[in-house]
Amino acid sequence: MNTIDEMDALFSRAGLPPDISFLLEKHPRAVWRQSGGLSAMGRFWLKRHNFFRELGSALNASVENLRDEAFDPVTFVQWFSPRLELLLGELEGHHHIEDMHYFPIFLAEEPRLKRGFDILDSDHHHIHDLLERNASAGRQFAGALVAGGDRMRFAADSYAVEADRLVSGLMRHLEDEEDLIVPLLIERHEDGRSLM
Ligand SMILES: [Fe+2]
Numbered sequence: 433m434n435t436i437d438e439m440d441a442l443f444s445r446a447g448l449p450p451d452i453s454f455l456l457e458k459h460p461r462a463v464w465r466q467s468g469g470l471s472a473m474g475r476f477w478l479k480r481h482n483f484f485r486e487l488g489s490a491l492n493a494s495v496e497n498l499r500d501e502a503f504d505p506v507t508f509v510q511w512f513s514p515r516l517e518l519l520l521g522e523l524e525g526h527h528h529i530e531d532m533h534y535f536p537i538f539l540a541e542e543p544r545l546k547r548g549f550d551i552l553d554s555d556h557h558h559i560h561d562l563l564e565r566n567a568s569a570g571r572q573f574a575g576a577l578v579a580g581g582d583r584m585r586f587a588a589d590s591y592a593v594e595a596d597r598l599v600s601g602l603m604r605h606l607e608d609e610e611d612l613i614v615p616l617l618i619e620r621h622e623d624g625r626s627l628m
């Protein structure tokens with residue numbers, strides 16, 4: 433699969449491929465909460481995902497509101513810039529820990545899921561590129577906010593395109609990552625072991 437196909441896959445796939453969904457079929461989302469199979473660290477990891485979902489969505493919504501002229505631009509940039517930097521920095525750190533620490537442990541534990549970890553690893557690379565594009569568009573946007581007028585509107589439009597792309601890729605990735613990993617955590621917990 434080449435790079436463009438992989439990027440398309442992040443934006444076009446509808447979930448985990450069937451050949452790596454066998455643990456998800458056994459432990460579907462509906463039973464995750466009741467299973468008791470998640471450690472405190474596992475629950476913290478899911479909370480981090482929800483934090484990324486909420487912050488990404490809030491940033492997108494805030495840009496829409498600004499375009500509707502619901503905010504004063506200077507006040508907006510004081511709210512927006514630190515939150516964008518937080519999202520970008522925390523996501524980079526989160527992916528680094530997954531790549532270097534957790535994914536090798538999970539793959540060694542269940543080699544039949546290798547294709548799934550290859551997909552997640554590829555997602556991380558593409559999301560990294562999207563983060564860099566977002567950071568650049570976000571900084572241009574923040575600078576243009578002070579200028580106002582058409583310059584602000586153009587910068588808001590181009591930032592919104594990048595932000596939509598990042599958030600939609602991120603949502604897909606987070607859901608598939610959870611669908612691959614949480615059932616494995618529950619499966620091993622049933623054997624009396626904790627992987628996370
Ligand atoms: Fe990830």
Ligand SMILES: [Fe+2]
Nearest residue numbers: 481526530609
């Ligand atoms: Fe993650």
